[in-house]
Amino acid sequence: MSETTTISVTGADPYDILIGRGLLADIADQIGQKATKVLIVHAPTLGARAAEVRECLLGSYEVLLAEVPDAEAAKRVEVAAFCWQIMGQTDFTRTDVVIGLGGGATTDLAGFVAATWLRGVRLVQVPTTVLGMVDAAVGGKTGINTAEGKNLVGAFHAPAAVIVDLDLLDTLGKNEILAGSAEIVKAGFIAEPEILDIYEASVDRATDPTTPEFRRLIELAIGMKARVVSADFKETGLREMLNYGHTLGHAIEHAERYNWRHGAAVSVGMVYAAELSRLTGSLSDEAVDRHRSILESLTLPTTYPLGRWQTLLSVMQRDKKARAGHLRFVVLDDIAKPSILTAPDESMLYLAYQEIGS
Secondary structure (H helix, E strand, O other), X not given: OOOOEEEEEOOOXXXXXXXXXXXXXXXXXXXXXXXXXXXXXXXXXXXXXXXXXXXXXXXXXXXXEEEXXXXXXXXXXXXXXXXHHHHHHOOOOOOOEEEEEEOXXXXXXXXXXXXXXXXXXXXXXXXXXXXXXXXXXXXXXXXXXXXXXXXXXXXXXXXXXXXXXXXXHOOOOHHHHHHHHHHHHHHHHHOOHHHHHHHHHOHHHHOOOOOHHHHHHHHHXXXXXXXXXXXXXXXXXXXXXXXXXHHHHHHHHHHOOOOOOHHHHHHHHHHHHHHHHHHOOOOOHHHHHHHHHHHHHOOOOOOEOHHHHHHHHHHHOOOOOOEOOEOEEEEEEEOOEEEEEEOOOHHHHHHHHHOOEO
């Protein structure tokens, strides 16, 4: 086992995020003494890994497995109901534990299931993708999608622990690593410029899970989110900056019926937010160009069809980040200096979109 880094989230419901290798072998340490049952919610491709975790826990707990659809198809109320059915039929009590094993969609679903069963049971998140590790599994935001938009139904529910076992990334496809890197880049632009320097120094080493540069990126991104969540768990202020690139990004995901990877959509969303920032007079041409340069080095998209604007605008107007009918965008006054742009004129929004339109 490699050295373990512990990053703590403070607040009303504190918990630790453990980062290292070989951590799954000790997952029982995070279950707690009161539990008798554990439900492992996992994607189809992780059946063998879920069985391994089950073996680690058998003898001390009754372990139930819930295989759910892959990616965003998991984030439906019907899938949540399937998990609730398993819990109800096995007398799953308030002292029992849910484990989310998978990418961001799986951990979002597992978190929502844990938050809603008996109004909240213990949750341990085990993200298996870059996106899950640096974003979805950290912070306690859980949710499912509806026909009207992404994550419109959900709850705030802090996990008891997050286990970031880098061994789980050794077999992850390169495209998944690149897509997940968008959330790390976001952390660089809003708070941690060192992240941008690491990508610019060598994108190959920055996307290789075996390098110290990659681990440093994971730790920087998680550390940033932990600090923000500790200060603002329910997104009443500071936490809103984590939505950089997400207003347009979520609209693109919805328009594409979730066939785009989250990181790809957020990549386009960040370039759009940068262009919007430039139009407000706050962000330099060099900083906007830096967005495109870093994201394109990761082979992530930075444009979207110009003719889709009205579709995207209508979805954004239903976005959960809107307030009193007004759109809100996280923009940058400079690198690592985010701010909120409230109710911008629609003509300005479209002018910024023309800069990314293809």
